[in-house]
Amino acid sequence: AKITTLLSDNNTYEALKRDPTSSYKKKVIACLQGLERDKTINRLTYHHLYPGNAIPCIYGLPMIHKEGIPLRPIVSSINSVTYNIAKDLATILAPLVGNTPHHIKNSTDFTDKVQKLTLDPDETMLSFDVSYFATCACLSDKQQYPTFFRTIPSDQFQADALAKLVKHFGWTWIGVVRSDTDYGNYGVASFLNAAQKVGICVEYSESFLRTDSQSKIQRVADVIRRSTALIVVTFIDSGDLIVLLDELALEPPPPRQWIMSDRWVADPYLMTYSFCEGAIGFAIQQSIIPGLKEFLLDLSPTEVASSSVLTEFWEDAFNCSLNKRTKTDKQLCDGTEDLKTLKNSYTDTTQLRITAMVHKAVYAIAHAIHNAVCWEAVVSTKCEKHLRSDSNQIFEKLQNVNFSRNTYSVSFDANGDSLAFYELVNWQKRESGVIELVTVGYYDASLPKGQEFHVNNNISWLKGSTQVPVSVCSESCRPGTRKVLQKGKPICCYDCIPCPEGEISNTTDSPDCFPCPSESWPNAQRDACFPKPVEFLSYDEVLAIILAAFSVSGACLAIITAAIFFHHRTTPIVRANNSELSFLLLFSLTLCFLCSLTFIGAPSDWSCMLRHTAFGVTFVLCISCVLGKTVVVLMAFKATLPGSNVMKWFGPPQQKMTV
Structure with a gap:
């Protein structure tokens, strides 16, 4: 009952929707087959490591020293999928455990080692790390x-x-x-x-x-x-x-x-x-570490036999046995084995990455110590072999390390980063x-x-594929549209809205549309402006010919009338009509007729400025002359009293001034 209660804790345990055991077993078998195919393991080892069929089980160990006697869950994996592999690895690693004085057995052992450390009164303990793997x-x-x-x-x-x-x-x-x-x-x-x-x-x-x-x-x-x-x-x-x-x-x-x-x-x-x-x-x-490959290849069977790890590597690499007493079907190594004939990860030292970082770290500390105990003399570098360096001094030298070796350089910035x-x-x-x-x-x-x-x-x-994949939230907005961000989504997600009538956008992903200049229209795609077409009255059009004919005819009639007036300028009727004002009226009429010609033909800057100005001036002059004459006639009919001097204010000089 207690184990059932323990497993029902959803914050700690969760039931799987499917059993992954068969999937893991297939992967383990495939891995073992690959190792056997590559001759990393033999057939006997393959069968020894072959996964078992047992399903791991859980049981509880009562903790009687605690209130309620709860259970300590223990999972038994005997004869499970990974049991044989784990057991074999434990056998390989067993000789290495505890065989070096530089290991910590447990927390008590660590405390004992720290307590035994002694410092002189003038010494200060300083520790510093040169990491080759910590990237945070x-x-x-x-x-x-x-x-x-x-x-x-x-x-x-x-x-x-x-x-x-x-x-x-x-x-x-x-x-x-x-x-x-x-x-x-x-x-x-x-x-x-x-x-x-x-x-x-x-x-x-x-x-x-x-x-x-x-x-x-x-x-x-x-x-x-x-x-x-x-x-x-x-x-x-x-x-x-x-x-x-x-x-x-x-x-x-x-x-x-x-x-x-x-x-x-x-x-x-x-x-x-x-x-x-x-x-x-x-x-x-x-990086390539100089001398590493030669060092790795310089191994003799005698040196290998002193290390269980190297022994296993040697026997697997050459498919022979170094120990006569070992019960195996492998033949005995005869001493002719040569590491130089191998082509595997052990002999390939051309693609070292983390190993090169270790090499850098060791050399950085070595350079710091060297700089602390050595100095440049006149002829050569001198070092004090028995000089006792202070840790702070080595730390300071480490901060200033800067050297190059083979294909890389080593130095540290203010944060200690390389x-x-x-x-x-x-x-x-x-x-x-x-x-x-x-x-x-x-x-x-x-x-x-x-x-x-x-x-x-x-x-x-x-x-x-050789084509670069595309990954965007929204495709780019083509010219003629503008971007509108989608509500509640990142700025990379947007809709493309066509520009309103009369406006354009001529760049991709434009945030706004803008109107064309006054002399241009937007095209149908609304991505460019083109000049407005110039429409004008051509001389070869019927309307232009009729207008020109009337204009020239009117001007000719005005000129003929002026010529007749000039011919009869001494007659009483012409003199009574104020000949000068009449000639000015006929002149303005002639110009009014001729102004029509400026509206025919392709427009230019001068013609556009002249046509309205010239017509306006000549027309106003014409109306002024008519108005002047009308006022004189009107006053002549009103001045009916004998001896009235009203008309003297409307003589020729006054009429000219009025115009």
Whole structure:
């Protein structure tokens, strides 16, 4: 009853929807078959490691010293799927446990060792770390970690590099998956900050651990399956990712472009997942350590026999036995075995990444100690072999370490971080079906801003495609439309609205439309303005000919009338009519008739300015003359009294002034 009550605690235990045992068993068998095929294990070892059929069971051990006597749950995995493998590994590791004086048995042993430490009165204990694997950006905080250094780049640099990678390929709609650890949480926080600055939107950001409940892993997998983002950026450990990929493999999602972090980018086991083909990401720079290969190959059977680990490696590599007493079907090693003939991960020292970081860390400390006990003399460098260096002095020298070795340089900035250099690598499938790691670019944080990232075009994307995948929330708005953000969604999600009548937009993703200049019209697509068509009265049109004929005829009649008036200018009727005002009237009429001609023909700047001005002036002059004459006639009829002097105010001079 107690064990049933214990398992009913939903906060601690959760019932699986399906039994994964058969799936795990198939994977273990496939792995063993691969090891046997590669001759890493023989047939006998294969059968020895073959998974059992027993189902693990749980039972409770009563804790009688506690109130209520609760149960301590214990799971028995005897003869289960992984039992034989675990048992064999324990046998291999057993000789190594406790065989070195530099190990801690338990917390009591640790306390005893610390208590035995003694310091002289003039000594100060100072510890400092030069890490080769800790990448969390939080460790750059000198207030919390004042004595921390590292030869591996901080995740802050990797986050910036990933943001530049995503921006470079035009991906603005992505998903993010991370381990729920300092590595994942701090790394993603730095990445999201960098991504926001360059206009990248995140559809989802999920975190989990391999120890989380199956339902949580399923939920993360379902989020990836249902998402519209094609790009999945990861800040995740290999162990966590394997659990997620196993869940995704049960119901493979639509093709996804995986962006890898340095923790799993070079993991050979993960390359067996076919739907990760085309993944791209940043890896720690690989280096060649001078002398390492020669050191590894300089092993004799006598040296190997003194180490159980090397003995097992030697016997597996050459399929022979070093110990005559060992009961095995292998033949006895005869001493002619040569490590130089091997081609495996042991002899391949060309792709060392984390190992190179260890090499850097050791040499950084060595240089700091060297600089503390040595000085430059006139001719050569001198060192004091028996000089007792102060820890603070070594710490100070470590801060100022700066040296180059082989293909890399080592130095630390004010935060204790080393120079960041990443290789951009791509998982490319060969004709044999094997996925290989191919370097396709790099990121060098020491270069000027804008020049850190370099990539070539030899990238294999999803399913071996050479076309860069597209991942956007909304397609770009073409010219002739404007962007309108979708309510409640990131800025990368928007609708494209056509420009209103009379307005255009001539750029992609334009936020606004604008009207055309007054002399232009928008085209049908509303993405450009074109000049308004010029319409005018041509001389060869019928209306223009009629207008010109009337205009010339009217002008001729006015001129003929003026000529007749001039001929009879001395006659009483002409003189009584104020000949000067009459000539001015006829002149203005002539100009009025001729002004019509300025409205015929293609318009120009001068004709447009002249036509209205000339007609207005001449017409007003004509009306003024008529008005002047009318006033004189009107006053002549009103001035009927004899001796009235009214008309003297309307003589020729006064009429001219009136006009």
